[in-house]
Amino acid sequence: MAGGAAGAIGETGTGCGVGLAWLASAAPPGARLVSVERDPGRAEAAARLFAGDGRVTVLCGDWREIAGHAPFDLLVLDGGGGGKAPGEEPADPEALLAPGGAVVIDDFTPGRAGPDPARAHWLGHPALRAVELRLAPDLSSVVGVRAG
Numbered sequence: 001m002a003g004g005a006a007g008a009i010g011e012t013g014t015g016c017g018v019g020l021a022w023l024a025s026a027a028p029p030g031a032r033l034v035s036v037e038r039d040p041g042r043a044e045a046a047a048r049l050f051a052g053d054g055r056v057t058v059l060c061g062d063w064r065e066i067a068g069h070a071p072f073d074l075l076v077l078d079g080g081g082g083g084k085a086p087g088e089e090p091a092d093p094e095a096l097l098a099p100g101g102a103v104v105i106d107d108f109t110p111g112r113a114g115p116d117p118a119r120a121h122w123l124g125h126p127a128l129r130a131v132e133l134r135l136a137p138d139l140s141s142v143v144g145v146r147a148g
């Protein structure tokens with residue numbers, strides 16, 4: 001990413017800002033980063049952490065608020081939008097990604113027993129070219145690029 005276009009980077013589930021810090025550290029000066037966290041304490045702490053970085057905005061709210069800042073060149077779904085929780089509607093990559101933009105969903109378990117509907121959803125999404133990256137025998141991420 002550091003060598004690519006400035007771009008717009010989104011994240012759902014800021015937590016305490018660890019992933020956001022990695023993203024910000026690799027993002028070029030012209031990037032903008034928006035992350036949303038529903039827990040007010042975490043959102044406030046993360047907003048304080050990034051107060052000195054004008055590229056970064058931390059929102060407190062439901063993950064769907066990220067849509068107001070789309071389209072993204074890179075979108076990390078780490079707290080909402082991954083479609084992993086029962087009944088949770090997955091994010092719409094066509095609405096949230098710029099053409100050629102990438103979405104990342106992590107914390108899958110390759111080879112786990114039984115069906116994995118969220119993993120199947122992302123790997124088979126018609127608007128994406130998606131692959132699963134196996135990071136450890138029991139851990140993988142799915143990365144999908146919006147075609148066109």
Ligand SMILES: C[S@@+](CC[C@H](N)C(=O)[O-])C[C@H]1O[C@@H](n2cnc3c(N)ncnc32)[C@H](O)[C@@H]1O
Binds near residue numbers: 015018036039080
């Ligand atoms: C796995 S943690 C995020 C870790 C963080 N991205 C990091 O790299 O350190 C998930 C976070 O998502 C938040 N979260 C869960 N559901 C959410 C939702 N519907 N909207 C916004 N945030 C949500 C949780 O409060 C939690 O802080």
